[in-house]
Amino acid sequence: MVKLKRRITLDLAVAAFGLGSWLGVNGTFLQAPLLLRQLPEGWALPTWITLAVQLGNVGIVVHVLARRLLPRIPDAAYIYCLLATGAAALFLNAFLHAETVFWVGADRSLSFLTLAFCSALVGCTSSVLFYPYLRHFREEYLVTYMVGEGLSGLLPSVLALIQGVGGEPECVPSPDGSTWTTVHPPPLFDTDVFLSTLGGLAIVSLLSFTYIHNTSQFDSERKSPTENKELRKEAPVRQSWACLFVASAALNCVNNGVLNAVQSYSCMPYGATTYHLAATLKVAADPAVCLAAVWLAPLSVRALTAMLAAAAGPLAYMLATALLSPTPPLQDQAAGRALVVLSWLAAAAALAYARLWVALRARRGGARTMRACGAFGQLGSILGTVTMFLLVNFTNLFTQAPAPDCPGAHAHYGDALHAYTPSLLVKV
Numbered sequence: 371m372v373k374l375k376r377r378i379t380l381d382l383a384v385a386a387f388g389l390g391s392w393l394g395v396n397g398t399f400l401q402a403p404l405l406l407r408q409l410p411e412g413w414a415l416p417t418w419i420t421l422a423v424q425l426g427n428v429g430i431v432v433h434v435l436a437r438r439l440l441p442r443i444p445d446a447a448y449i450y451c452l453l454a455t456g457a458a459a460l461f462l463n464a465f466l467h468a469e470t471v472f473w474v475g476a477d478r479s480l481s482f483l484t485l486a487f488c489s490a491l492v493g494c495t496s497s498v499l500f501y502p503y504l505r506h507f508r509e510e511y512l513v514t515y516m517v518g519e520g521l522s523g524l525l526p527s528v529l530a531l532i533q534g535v536g537g538e539p540e541c542v543p544s545p546d547g548s549t550w551t552t553v554h555p556p557p558l559f560d561t562d563v564f565l566s567t568l569g570g571l572a573i574v575s576l577l578s579f580t581y582i583h584n585t586s587q588f589d590s591e592r593k594s595p596t597e598n599k600e601l602r603k604e605a606p607v608r609q610s611w612a613c614l615f616v617a618s619a620a621l622n623c624v625n626n627g628v629l630n631a632v633q634s635y636s637c638m639p640y641g642a643t644t645y646h647l648a649a650t651l652k653v654a655a656d657p658a659v660c661l662a663a664v665w666l667a668p669l670s671v672r673a674l675t676a677m678l679a680a681a682a683g684p685l686a687y688m689l690a691t692a693l694l695s696p697t698p699p700l701q702d703q704a705a706g707r708a709l710v711v712l713s714w715l716a717a718a719a720a721l722a723y724a725r726l727w728v729a730l731r732a733r734r735g736g737a738r739t740m741r742a743c744g745a746f747g748q749l750g751s752i753l754g755t756v757t758m759f760l761l762v763n764f765t766n767l768f769t770q771a772p773a774p775d776c777p778g779a780h781a782h783y784g785d786a787l788h789a790y791t792p793s794l795l796v797k798v
Contacts, residue, residue, distance in 0.1 A: 380588050381514045383578045384504070388518025389525070390453050390575025391496040394460050394489025395423055396523040396653050397568045399630060400530040401467075401561050403646040406634060410470060410477040413634045413770040417762045420630045422483045424755040426490025427748045430498050445503050446583050452492045452499070453579060457572035459488035464565035494751075497744030501729065505736065506592050512733055513660065516726055520657025526568060527654040530646065533557045533564055611739060618728050618743050619750030624685070625721045627754015631761075632692035633714070635768045639696045640707045648714040655718040660726055674727055681720035684713035696771035 398419055406415040433448060463485040470477045496519075504512050534557045543549070582588065633652070637645035669677065691698040691710055700706025725747075732743035762768050 385518030386578035388515040392493040393522040423490040426494040429491040429495035453576040456492035460569035520660040523653035524657040615746040618747040622747040623750035623754035626751040631758035635695040636692040652718040659722040
């Protein structure tokens with residue numbers, strides 16, 4: 371049932387605060403269907419983005435060292451710094467994402483990936499900084515925060531759906547008819563507009579936290595130090611915490627490491643539009659699940675286990691389509707496109723709920739347990755990311771489709787339907 375004893379103004383402010391957590395990371399991944407056509411990394415771009423994101427875990431190390439060396443600095447100061455960094459990174463990336471440099475024998479999207487790393491500092495460090503900050507408020511507001519954290523995926527997803535990918539590539543003849551060019555119809559608006567809009571939302575998040583931290587009108591919703599001590603006394607035994615930490619690491623390994631790395635190989639053979647839709651719905655599943663958790667009681671351990679077991683089927687199918695790229699099952703059929711999108715949506719929803727469940731359980735142990743759970747989650751993300759980066763870039767397990775071929779005078783849209791690399795000029 372809906373809990374009526376809560377401050378709606380605080381709900382809105384906490385949700386807006388959570389909005390800034392993963393805004394930059396989600397926005398970066400949502401632009402991958404467009405950017406992999408333009409940037410030199412091609413289909414491997416998501417693995418580079420994932421690596422840059424996981425390098426953002428250095429923020430956790432810096433935060434831990436800062437707490438040791440400068441213990442008097444409050445958490446709020448670090449939160450201000452992080453949210454400002456995330457907003458600046460989004461605005462800068464709006465104008466610098468297309469810049470490349472020649473490095474280690476090839477062109478690299480260094481500015482784009484560096485600014486993606488800066489955006490990731492916010493999300494990665496939020497797991498050990500934002501959650502513990504919210505221990506000062508009643509438990510209902512942690513769920514509200516996670517709704518806002520989910521909105522950091524939902525709002526960019528809606529914006530990405532409006533933006534579109536511009537349709538599939540076409541073979542278009544030159545004016546004199548001597549050559550053919552692969553042309554990608556443009557989206558409704560470019561990446562610079564998309565990232566600038568997200569930068570504006572990041573500013574909203576910063577202002578919301580400023581409001582929460584500096585107003586006294588929410589004092590009645592804060593927990594007293596005595597209540598926090600009692601909460602820690604009610605915590606389960608340490609063996610239960612160990613299981614929770616392992617679960618956090620495993621869930622984040624799959625969600626942030628494995629799935630982000632293989633999505634382009636799983637979805638792109640079905641078309642850029644399918645990839646765009648699957649990526650958008652994957653991100654949007656998180657806030658939908660968190661909103662449901664506001665009204666629904668948490669599942670039991672047995673029910674959660676059954677749900678994750680059911681999600682194993684879609685996960686296996688997604689990995690199979692990635693490994694069979696660029697010719698996965700039902701590639702040219704509407705059923706194949708629908709099946710792969712639904713698989714990504716179902717798996718993302720199950721993983722999102724499981725991660726929410728773990729976070730709510732970890733809260734019972736107080737700030738230290740929440741930080742430890744967040745740290746284990748990031749460790750799992752790092753392990754999954756490094757493993758998939760090596761598999762994608764240094765083995766032949768995942769294959770990108772060949773460049774488009776427009777050799778004949780009668781080449782048309784269908785000839786280029788499954789080509790998703792930058793424009794190529796072919797002499798007749």
